Amino acid sequence: MSDSRLRRLYVEHAPKAPEGRFSLGALAGGKGPLELDIGFGRGQSLLERAEAAPGSRIIGIEVKTKWAYKVQQRLTKHGVSNVQVVCGDAREILRRAGPEGVVDKVALHFPDPWWKKRHQKRRVVGEPLLVELRRLMRAEGELLIQTDVEDRARLYLRQLLAIGGFRVVGDGGFVDENPFSARSNRERRALEAGLPIWRILAIRDAG
Ligand SMILES: C[S@@+](CC[C@H](N)C(=O)[O-])C[C@H]1O[C@@H](n2cnc3c(N)ncnc32)[C@H](O)[C@@H]1O
Secondary structure, three states, X not given: OOHHHHHHHHHHHOOEOOOOOEEHHHHHOOOOOEEEEEOOOOOHHHHHHHHHXXXXXEEEEEOXXXXXXXXXXXXXXXXXXXXXXXXXXXXXXXXXXEOOOOEEEEEEEOOOXXXXXXXXXXXXXXXXXXXXXXXXXXXXXXXXXXXXXXXXXXXXXXXXXXXXXXXXXXXXXXXXXXXXXXXXXXXXXXXXXXXXXXXXXXXXXXX
């Protein structure tokens, strides 16, 4: 298939986000803890998390139509039923999501591949997203942000502490292990290459 036909296929068939205000619970369907995986890329973390937490309802949000489409196909092929893929900008989608205090876990594995200053606006992790996560997460809910770029990790930590409503676990704000029993593609690559990984585990405060 030509590149342009493939692109059209991805755009037309990548799972769409609901329009207007919507309920995360209704989107995920069923019952069980609600989890978000933001920017899942090639989707390994979704597959592993779905297996590690079969009772959870996981919503994966990915801005690239190619990955949203391909990962949805892969989940269907593997018969995974507790993951809902949504294609779009997580910052925009979560602004419209409710109700407050329903999300148990959020994973941001190796976000923000953009380095140039002019691409700063594209970065998904920042105050607007963190404020929405603070609103949507339940008390004692867990937010994991991990990256192999130390400067980014320190920036994320500062942003998180600045908005408040979370307490971070571990020495100096970082933990050694990924507590979610699910590794992302980038995490696997970083481990294989022996790169250090900076992991922030933040717990949503009560109130
Ligand atoms: C460096 S990749 C990491 C992919 C995957 N989490 C992993 O660790 O292998 C970052 C991913 O975040 C996605 N992304 C970036 N900005 C996003 C946004 N605003 N909303 C949703 N996904 C986003 C990118 O398309 C890309 O797939």
